[in-house]
Amino acid sequence: MPETLSTIVSPEGSLEVLSQSEVNRLRDTSTSGLHDLLRRCALAILNCDTPTDDGLAVMEAYKDFDIEVLQQDRGIRLKLSNAPACAFVDGRMIRGVREQLSAVLRDIVYVYNEIQNTPKFDLETNEGATNAVFHILRNASTLRTAQEPSMVVCWGGHSITREEYDYTKGVGYHMGLRGLDICTGCGPGAMKGPMKGANLAHAKQRRHGSRYLGISEPGIIAAESPNPIVNELVIMPDIEKRLEAFVRIGHGIVVFPGGVGTAEEILYLLGILMHPDNRDIPFPVIFTGPESARDYFQRIDEFLCYTLGEQVRRHYRIVVDDPITVSRLMRDGIQEVAEFRREQNDAFYFNWRLNIERGFQQPFEPTHEAMAALALHHDQPNHQLAANLRRAFSGIVAGNVKEPGVRAIAARGPFRLHAEPELMARLDSLLTSFVAQGRMKLPGSEYVPCYTLG
Amino acid sequence: MPETLSTIVSPEGSLEVLSQSEVNRLRDTSTSGLHDLLRRCALAILNCDTPTDDGLAVMEAYKDFDIEVLQQDRGIRLKLSNAPACAFVDGRMIRGVREQLSAVLRDIVYVYNEIQNTPKFDLETNEGATNAVFHILRNASTLRTAQEPSMVVCWGGHSITREEYDYTKGVGYHMGLRGLDICTGCGPGAMKGPMKGANLAHAKQRRHGSRYLGISEPGIIAAESPNPIVNELVIMPDIEKRLEAFVRIGHGIVVFPGGVGTAEEILYLLGILMHPDNRDIPFPVIFTGPESARDYFQRIDEFLCYTLGEQVRRHYRIVVDDPITVSRLMRDGIQEVAEFRREQNDAFYFNWRLNIERGFQQPFEPTHEAMAALALHHDQPNHQLAANLRRAFSGIVAGNVKEPGVRAIAARGPFRLHAEPELMARLDSLLTSFVAQGRMKLPGSEYVPCYTLG
Amino acid sequence: MPETLSTIVSPEGSLEVLSQSEVNRLRDTSTSGLHDLLRRCALAILNCDTPTDDGLAVMEAYKDFDIEVLQQDRGIRLKLSNAPACAFVDGRMIRGVREQLSAVLRDIVYVYNEIQNTPKFDLETNEGATNAVFHILRNASTLRTAQEPSMVVCWGGHSITREEYDYTKGVGYHMGLRGLDICTGCGPGAMKGPMKGANLAHAKQRRHGSRYLGISEPGIIAAESPNPIVNELVIMPDIEKRLEAFVRIGHGIVVFPGGVGTAEEILYLLGILMHPDNRDIPFPVIFTGPESARDYFQRIDEFLCYTLGEQVRRHYRIVVDDPITVSRLMRDGIQEVAEFRREQNDAFYFNWRLNIERGFQQPFEPTHEAMAALALHHDQPNHQLAANLRRAFSGIVAGNVKEPGVRAIAARGPFRLHAEPELMARLDSLLTSFVAQGRMKLPGSEYVPCYTLG
């Protein structure tokens, strides 16, 4: 049984100055339906030294853990029971952990009270959803006016080889040397490597105030515990808003090898960039990995060309085994973004101009029925096919690691996906290659697919 | 005709990062019913070099002035037409003026959208009203967690003699030497002197980050233009919330000689401090002025004892002609406040513990009818009499300088107040002495009373 | 008898980390021949609230005052006996005063140990003297690499009319609004007004880190106590190095009305600027005052043209009663300086390029003999005549307010100056006008000339 500790801590940042009514609401919120959500996210944060993508196992290991919001005259305190001891030094919580814990509470409460349960945002409209993303990011103080574009979003698998991990560090290092910041999904693997590399490079360049931004979601945070370098953490309510946050706050995107989650992100991104409204908006996208990943990207490239057409290649570039070239291309691409925004009088901190269609915004609930109903064929515009493929991959991620998905699979067996034959074959081949390369789970356990094709 | 200038400026601070919906709301708000309010407050800020308490005259002088909120992709711009030239240097707005202008816009829009027109705050309840005050102050970034208590609220007349003004500077200077910050109603006279003195003392003590907080209200800002030293400005929606802001954010209060406005403040403050719930809350209050003001404070003291009973004296101390003693007493008193808050685990930045009864919170609309109906007699508890006297003085201030009040008097003649005979006599004598001492208007013009007693 | 106080204080800044040998040297230095110098300068700093130009009177008033350097393991402490009470608040020295006191000790000891008594600087050479000026300024941390040119030196009398004083404040205010810093000789009158005005303007513009640099000398500091706004203080060892510091660190110069001291400064400045080597170095110089000073500047202008020739006019501009124009000209002139330095790859913080001939560097000891021997005639190049006239005025200043000069006059009667007839007449007329305008002493006392012409 792991070592635990019970204590009371003060939150940080925006939770320090609260009105009486906010304290009440916070306490009520945390004891009502949100309590379980808060508890799970908090545990993911506190369990900071044990990298695992098995959220259920973590929950099991610390099943006595609990968190409670206490009201005190000067504000609130968080009462933790049986919390993982690794979050503390001699009884005091590590400050970075305390900040991340406060961020989790801040975002859960904000989303619940100010986004979901007010008439302010009509989340069913395009504008309402985007405004919600904007407000959550702003409330988390991630939108900064005084900064030149420098935010590179890095996507890729949490379960990658040592060689690939070292490669992501190398790319982060060379981007860091060139004054770029890093944003990822904030877990291990390709989400940690670039931050680690950039952190070293920033130290060498004596760059202060560097940003290591992690954007997570409650459904996956237990499987992708924020790494300790993350110094800004935002919890978006669902994967769709999380993806929108990435593309609106990032000035460029690097994609490392990954599994279905990465494939979901690629489909999402290219489906948006291919939209006619977005054609002329500069947005550097680079797929990269070590020599051993050459084949991986070739397969992705082929799959994309087959499904979305050759013109999809205009929107990304593949660079194999060359971190310096990646970092130079990214810096130059972001320079172009800066010039474009300046010309258009656009904000640097949020890409309002990007048109994201409703199909990419609507939360997709991956039930067996919804998965089975996905239209996976070419009798629809490219961006709609992209949106549906994105949903298919999203559902597989859920079946792999998100709690409700895992439970659904356990109860009713794998999802069944239907597609036109050629597409089916190619999808099958792609997914099989992910499994073969061990990109679906942490090394060690054998992967049992959560889907069948047919 | 005064020199004017038309231009477009960017706002500062919290108005820099806005969502599309906020921009729309801001633009709509500023063109709807709030436009005139915004225009008047903006003019008061821009007219920064011409100290006058005649708001109507200012409006008249710049009757072509206008302000418009423009939407731009990266945020909003403020379009100013025929603005007073004194707010600019070689065509660029002085930064402090720009900050104050942004503060005005921020507060007007916040109050309108987030306080008055949402179901969030039930302003009819005690808790709702206090929460509103808290939220407006927090939204203005005036609630700071990391600071030891140091905020001295200074009250007193805008129309005081040179000798009295120099005295307020002296008190501010000696308080500044002792590390205290200043909060006032942000106009001229006793609202400017202490800031000016403290500013010099802070420079001598190399004290950085000193606070010169001005709390105003739309109804009076035109007559009490923020002085240039004010580096934090908050516009509360009405005099009752403004007074509550003073007593909740201040750690001690110094009262200089003044007129009916000052009398209103004194009645408000003592009515609250005398409430049994507040008996044991330390709160240093000092009445002070130069030798020439000795008689003035004696009259106030007598009036207070007569109306509220001898025990009122427990709550204030009168110091004549001794700035050093005032500053030492204030520093020591605030030290006690700090210890008390620490013991009680209370916040330093907001005095939640103070019980302010509804009678002191409800906005009082000084119509002829309301004034005539005020119960001014001893057949009620002391704190109720204090509340009613506060309303009476408040009405006279409105009749003197607030636009609706001035118009009402012009239309229907002076307010008529009724009181029990002895109280009537004492009130008459007090008000007459204010007039005799020239405390009702700026020197030069003769005062025509806006009230009759009988 | 004035109130005094005895205490022990810690020094600030560069005196905080000393080696054992430095502590010894400091203690020895302060008890040896330098003790009296240190004592006098310290008293001038501590006597911060009593503006007087009568240094001897101050010494007399505080004749029991003493200062001693104590050694302690962690560094040094300063033991003060019978110090003016105005330098303290409740027994603690005002921080600004403590900084100025530390600056005095720092500079006296540095000059004595590192400039005068080492073989490092050959003060008899041009390069050695300039290097000494540079090192004293750098040791005082006044040379800053990261700043754009913005330093305006303001010269003018300590004894000026209220109207003139207000005018200097106005000029400082408008220069401050335009982002300029102020450097003066750090006493009262025209040395304080521009700082005071700029300070207010900097507050309005929310300009942080503004510089109010005072450059003094031991001989005159008692008569020109640093005003409290001065936040950087440097004590140069003699008037010649002080003048060189002004012209090498300043990016432009404003001359207000003054007496012989101001005349000395003008002659020094123009003698240098007229040198052929300096012809093409941009250096904005503006003579300015209120309407009442028009006649004053006309006389100066005539005297300069007569003595140095019409071409002297290319180096200055006279602006009467127009602070805004002065501030615009100065800002534009300094902009030119910045461009020139950038083109030449010159430092912003020190004007190395300016050629200052030995005649302007050599300390002039104004004995009766030296004064009588000055060659005041046109049979020499213009810049030599300028240098000699500078010396003549310098001697008169010494006779007026510097201790050795005052004692010499007391002992041997007025200095006798010889000049060619026409020059004599014009000099007489100029000096007489200074006396008539009360520019030689503080108002109140009648001026007894310390010179005769003939």
Next chain:
Amino acid sequence: MPETLSTIVSPEGSLEVLSQSEVNRLRDTSTSGLHDLLRRCALAILNCDTPTDDGLAVMEAYKDFDIEVLQQDRGIRLKLSNAPACAFVDGRMIRGVREQLSAVLRDIVYVYNEIQNTPKFDLETNEGATNAVFHILRNASTLRTAQEPSMVVCWGGHSITREEYDYTKGVGYHMGLRGLDICTGCGPGAMKGPMKGANLAHAKQRRHGSRYLGISEPGIIAAESPNPIVNELVIMPDIEKRLEAFVRIGHGIVVFPGGVGTAEEILYLLGILMHPDNRDIPFPVIFTGPESARDYFQRIDEFLCYTLGEQVRRHYRIVVDDPITVSRLMRDGIQEVAEFRREQNDAFYFNWRLNIERGFQQPFEPTHEAMAALALHHDQPNHQLAANLRRAFSGIVAGNVKEPGVRAIAARGPFRLHAEPELMARLDSLLTSFVAQGRMKLPGSEYVPCYTLG
């Protein structure tokens, strides 16, 4: 052949504001006898990505490298020819490298001009030598007044096993979590691990302004290139002053496994701490390593007890395989140091009180003669034997990696050491164990001893 690059860079920090004479001296110094020294040190800095302890090999690899100081009006520039390309990013020098390069130039020139060639410091006296150490550290801005004691000096080998290296990281990590800073000799191995661990911990604790201080010497810097985390670098002129700097600036010392260099440091440290004058000065010393190093420390412990007596054990503590205990002991020990200094009114930033005898200060030139003449027997006080053993180890380090030593050995064969028989045997056994454990050289090359015992 390695990639190189030729360019001109500006120095950083204290070299930015120089007088003409300083520029001249710098240029002259760098072209005179110091040029080779400067060139070698600069190359060590620039060769930042190739960890090797073979200084001669580095020199050989970049034999075309050169550095020249150029004079420019605004200061100096450094002209680099054929510099290692790894110090640059797209042609711009990495800022951390530029800072370290400037530090090297700063210290070489300072030592040469202000320490060695002035009458100011009598380096032959105890006080003079200590003052020199103090002045070099202060000139490098390492003495900070506002900081609580927190500096842990970490000693240990540059050539250690991966397991040992990871252990040093672990200790650094846990000390970093507890708010401690790290100072080392600034090379690889045990000099880098603790910094790396602390750096991660400081990031987790959001600790800003953390210090990673490297203290090197010209003779060894080529073999111990500063690792990139070092953000303060000081080059002391010889090993004796380097060792004195460690013990005067550090508040505690952790010793990891190492070779003769580490043994030299241990002898130096204990020789000083055992001096009667230093008995009561708290100074926490911990020997620590992973389980595999248990035997190593047992041998050291035995050797120390045999040579210096049992009472030596009072001054250190051995902790095996327990980073958390090490970090807690160190934090508590430093807390004691802070209290002691406070009580004694001692400086935090420099341990003046420690008595270091001349025997430990005098530079030891390890010639064959000097080595042969060392008195290694018990017929002398313990601290003298410690001093001589320190010299013996120092000579072996020189023979291993310092250029003159290596050349001397190449020319004349191994150093011959004489000792009394039992001591000889124990020394032999200790040194042999170092060789056996591979602690004398980088793994890979076989060690050929530079000494013989007999």
